[in-house]
Amino acid sequence: MDGAVALGTFLQHLINGLTLGAIYGLIAIGYTMVYGIIRMINFAHGEIYMVGAFVAVTAFTLLAVLGITAVPLALVIVLLVAILFTAAYGWTVERIAYRPLRGAPKLAPLISAIGMSILLQNYVMLTQGARPKPLPPVLTGGITLWQGEGFSLGITYIQLFIILLTVALMTGFTLLITRTALGRAQRACEQDRTMAGLLGINVDRTISMTFVMGASLAAVAGVLVTMYYGVIDFYIGFLAGMKAFTAAVLGGIGSLPGAMLGGLLIGLIEAFFTGYVSGAYKDVAAFSILILVLVLRPTGLLGRPDIEKV
Amino acid sequence: MTTQTLTHRAPALLKDAAVAALLALVLSIPFIGLYTANSDQGQGLAVLSRWHWVGYVVAIVFVGRLLFSLAGDALARRRMRNAGKKPLVSIAMGHTLGRAFIVLALLFAVTLPFMPYSDRYVLDLGMTVLIYIMLAMGLNVTVGLAGLLDLGFVAFYAIGAYTFALMSTVFGLGFWICLPLSGLVAAAFGVLLSLPILRLRGDYLAIVTLGFGEITRIVLLNWQSLTGGPNGVSGIPRPTLFGMSFDRRPPEGLSSFHEVTGIEFSSEHRLMFLYFIILGLVLLASWVVWKLRRLPIGRSWEALREDEIACRSLGINPTASKVSAYATGALLGGFAGCFFAARQGFVSPESFGFIESALILAIVVLGGMGSQVGVVIASLFIVLLPEFAREFADYRMLLFGAAMILIMVWRPGGLLSNREPTLKLSSLKGAGP
Amino acid sequence: MNSALPLLEVSGLTMRFGGLVAVDGVGLTARTGDITALIGPNGAGKTTIFNCLTGFYKPTSGRLLLRHPSRGEVELQRLPGFQVARHGVVRTFQNIRLFPRMTVLENLMVAQHVGLMAKSGFSIAGLLGLSGWRSAEKGAIDKARLWLDRLELTRVADEEAGNLSYGMQRRVEIARAMATDPLLLCLDEPAAGLNPRETAALGELLLSIREQFGIGILLIEHDMSLVMRISDQVHVVEYGRKIAEGTPDQVRNDERVIKAYLGEPEEEEMPAEVAQDLNIGEARP
Structure with missing residues (x-):
């Protein structure tokens, strides 16, 4: 019987970890895409996700006031609204803080990005207040998968929704990158921006679209996290951003499947470490594993090893 | 001519400004136009609106964008007119100015405590600036000279501070013994950190060092039995001068400064003393860094930044260069931590968050990467700007973030981006062979 | 020899x-x-x-x-x-690798790093300005001067290497390699x-x-x-x-070399430099 309880607990951690990992993965894609195309760490990306979460809170609350309570309808509206506004923020961040710095010394855009991160955090704090924003549960209930003696294994509808939506988005996104003209332009810019420009690709526009896409996925992550935890504050972007960036590097920065894999791994490490060892040190575990992976495989799990050009 | 071009360009400018205003409208709707307020009872939120603010923002952006474009035009015209003329400050003149700045800054720093306006607040601010100069000098070795990105520099600062805090409170060691210990312990961690990341390049370094900084903070926060967790360590003793204490009633076994010297007791003497210790050590450290840059080790750091492959082709061991750069940077960071602990008399993990790392890095980059005078100017700027913006209280971090972006856009190479050679044939004595 | x-x-x-x-x-x-x-x-x-x-x-x-x-x-x-x-064994690179933001003289000083580092007592003697270090540094500067003179770079010794013309950069790279006293x-x-x-x-x-x-x-x-x-x-x-290997004359007349450069064995013998200009090495049937 103890064995069953142990197995049940294990599976529960697995489900929790996958949920968390899906959210990290969605944010990590933004880091990885931007890095792939302009070789910079978009430090403000975590704040973009936070902006998405705040838009979601406002939208959910407003819908409740307006009396739109049908869950599927409300979800669709909130997702669209969050994507729209957050994408606008993503576009603007690139336009203001990064585009003027193209071709500048390597660290200049990084500092600009840190400045943008500080700016956005304080902007949201000033306009929305510093107190945490609670949100009543949107999706309640779940499925009990396994009812044993003294424990039960279940997956909530929110978890299910998060995992399914992430899988759907990832599939759609992979198609977007591999099958459309925009995706082709993006991959071309990744390889050689000058050449892509000479061949008539609008490089500025392609880079802008990369930010817009990254921000859209971050917005979805923001909506999901708001529903999952039921409370957010202006500071969530920093930690989530850092974990997602860790995930992107772990998976091999520049690689889309890598970002998703890295996200899942970070989520699982967090869930299992919290469950079995200590919640306080879960971030230490995540970072330690990252360092270990990079020492053994400096390009991350799915990153292409590059032969040093001499 | 001017008016003609202006009328000609007016529609384009207006359209441009209108687009910006439209974007501002979209951006401000969910944050400025609408906001959620926590209701006092219970858990709920209420959505409130303030549309007039959106109106102001849109208007400001429209007018601002228009003026910005016009100013940009004017600037471009002036630049065209001035093309071919000598720049305002030539490089040679820049060096003279730099030397003059160093002399003036030194004079100012030494006389600061004796100025009539100097009170506790001014001295305290002076020490903060000095501590940041020390930190930035350390990071400047790693990032500015050796070109190794480090986003977790605060870890060495924290390790230095906690080394002093724990050594003094647990083992009863004094400031002068703990100062070198703080530096050495931090340097040892610098070596430890540099080992796993020797093979990593560029941005991978960023995340690993960032992780190292966070790991340090989390450990300090959670290792209750050693570090006191979030409560930190308090009761750190004050530095003494040749065994003389600056307290009114010196601790057992120490004489007191005011009794020995016969100078009337003033609690400000202690601050002045601490200020001069820090000033003296910062000057010493900057001399050492200045000198190191002119030694083979310093040149190998800069060469490493410029081209690692070329370094290897000349027999330079990149591993040794990297480890020594991290260790030297960490050493200075550890000293700065020790100063911090000595000044505060108290340390806790919240002083060592990522934002500190970001600020120190910002100083190095703003200063112009590798420039020591730049580090001093940027430290003054970064520490004093938020102080001057005190009236704006809540808005100061917002303005600070905006300023970081603007300065980078305006001068991507930092404020002082001219590198001074470490050796000049033209200023060497003696004729060639 | x-x-x-x-x-x-x-x-x-x-x-x-x-x-x-x-x-x-x-x-x-x-x-x-x-x-x-x-x-x-x-x-x-x-x-x-x-x-x-x-x-x-x-x-x-x-x-x-x-x-x-x-x-x-x-x-x-x-x-x-x-x-x-x-x-x-010291090399230069096809796509010149100088330390572009350091001066030409500094490039030549970096080349002598290995010897100088030991002489600087791992920086301790250097920091203290001991005479052993000072004379070692002077010797290094003299050697740098020698190569600067030899390659007609003295005039630009204090310029940033990255700002020089292409031809000059090539010379700086050779001077830098020679400053290491190579065997090969x-x-x-x-x-x-x-x-x-x-x-x-x-x-x-x-x-x-x-x-x-x-x-x-x-x-x-x-x-x-x-x-x-x-x-x-x-x-x-x-x-x-x-x-193939041999003296220039042997190689010039080696059939396989001609074939490698010209691709067509039945073609008239062509001087190798012409073949190079035509760049037909890769265009093999």
Whole structure:
């Protein structure tokens, strides 16, 4: 019987970890895409996700006031609204803080990005207040998968929704990158921006679209996290951003499947470490594993090893 | 001519400004136009609106964008007119100015405590600036000279501070013994950190060092039995001068400064003393860094930044260069931590968050990467700007973030981006062979 | 001089990248006091051979034997990369690698790092300004001056290396390599991008370096007139394999070399430099 309880607990951690990992993965894609195309760490990306979460809170609350309570309808509206506004923020961040710095010394855009991160955090704090924003549960209930003696294994509808939506988005996104003209332009810019420009690709526009896409996925992550935890504050972007960036590097920065894999791994490490060892040190575990992976495989799990050009 | 071009360009400018205003409208709707307020009872939120603010923002952006474009035009015209003329400050003149700045800054720093306006607040601010100069000098070795990105520099600062805090409170060691210990312990961690990341390049370094900084903070926060967790360590003793204490009633076994010297007791003497210790050590450290840059080790750091492959082709061991750069940077960071602990008399993990790392890095980059005078100017700027913006209280971090972006856009190479050679044939004595 | 054992003896050098065999069992020798040229069509694997030789790649297999006058026989492929230069095998790069934001003089000082670092007492003596260090530094500056003079760079000694013209940068790179006192100087296409006058001067320079210092020079070069004029020995590689070696005259008349450069065996014999200009090395049927 103890064995069953142990197995049940294990599976529960697995489900929790996958949920968390899906959210990290969605944010990590933004880091990885931007890095792939302009070789910079978009430090403000975590704040973009936070902006998405705040838009979601406002939208959910407003819908409740307006009396739109049908869950599927409300979800669709909130997702669209969050994507729209957050994408606008993503576009603007690139336009203001990064585009003027193209071709500048390597660290200049990084500092600009840190400045943008500080700016956005304080902007949201000033306009929305510093107190945490609670949100009543949107999706309640779940499925009990396994009812044993003294424990039960279940997956909530929110978890299910998060995992399914992430899988759907990832599939759609992979198609977007591999099958459309925009995706082709993006991959071309990744390889050689000058050449892509000479061949008539609008490089500025392609880079802008990369930010817009990254921000859209971050917005979805923001909506999901708001529903999952039921409370957010202006500071969530920093930690989530850092974990997602860790995930992107772990998976091999520049690689889309890598970002998703890295996200899942970070989520699982967090869930299992919290469950079995200590919640306080879960971030230490995540970072330690990252360092270990990079020492053994400096390009991350799915990153292409590059032969040093001499 | 001017008016003609202006009328000609007016529609384009207006359209441009209108687009910006439209974007501002979209951006401000969910944050400025609408906001959620926590209701006092219970858990709920209420959505409130303030549309007039959106109106102001849109208007400001429209007018601002228009003026910005016009100013940009004017600037471009002036630049065209001035093309071919000598720049305002030539490089040679820049060096003279730099030397003059160093002399003036030194004079100012030494006389600061004796100025009539100097009170506790001014001295305290002076020490903060000095501590940041020390930190930035350390990071400047790693990032500015050796070109190794480090986003977790605060870890060495924290390790230095906690080394002093724990050594003094647990083992009863004094400031002068703990100062070198703080530096050495931090340097040892610098070596430890540099080992796993020797093979990593560029941005991978960023995340690993960032992780190292966070790991340090989390450990300090959670290792209750050693570090006191979030409560930190308090009761750190004050530095003494040749065994003389600056307290009114010196601790057992120490004489007191005011009794020995016969100078009337003033609690400000202690601050002045601490200020001069820090000033003296910062000057010493900057001399050492200045000198190191002119030694083979310093040149190998800069060469490493410029081209690692070329370094290897000349027999330079990149591993040794990297480890020594991290260790030297960490050493200075550890000293700065020790100063911090000595000044505060108290340390806790919240002083060592990522934002500190970001600020120190910002100083190095703003200063112009590798420039020591730049580090001093940027430290003054970064520490004093938020102080001057005190009236704006809540808005100061917002303005600070905006300023970081603007300065980078305006001068991507930092404020002082001219590198001074470490050796000049033209200023060497003696004729060639 | 040529009767002694060669300074460098490469045997069975193979370098594989995944499935691609870039260098396949190449053997070659370079002698002290000789200029040895390595030629071959683009993509033949010349630079890969250089990279193996100078410690940037670990060869898949093969032996790189260096006869060091004081350290005896050293197998270069066993050394950590940066140690190769410390044993006197120093190179330049096809796409010039200077320290662009450092001055020309500083570039030459960095080249003398290994000796200076020890003399600076790992910076302690240097910080204290001890006389041992000061005289070592003066010696290094004098050596830098010597090479600056020799390569007509004294005028630009205090300029940032990255701001110089292409031809000058090439010269700085050679001066920097020579400042390390090498046994074997490996030059990867030193004449690329130079005009005919500069190329001629480069030839004179290499000959005079060989004359005066008696070191070995190993040269990758596409400029056949230069190669044929100054080389003592020429090795020809194609598709990662060595196809010929000998004096310039022998190589010039070697059928396989002509075939490699011209592709068509029945064509009239054409001077190698014309073949180079036509660049038909790759256009094999």
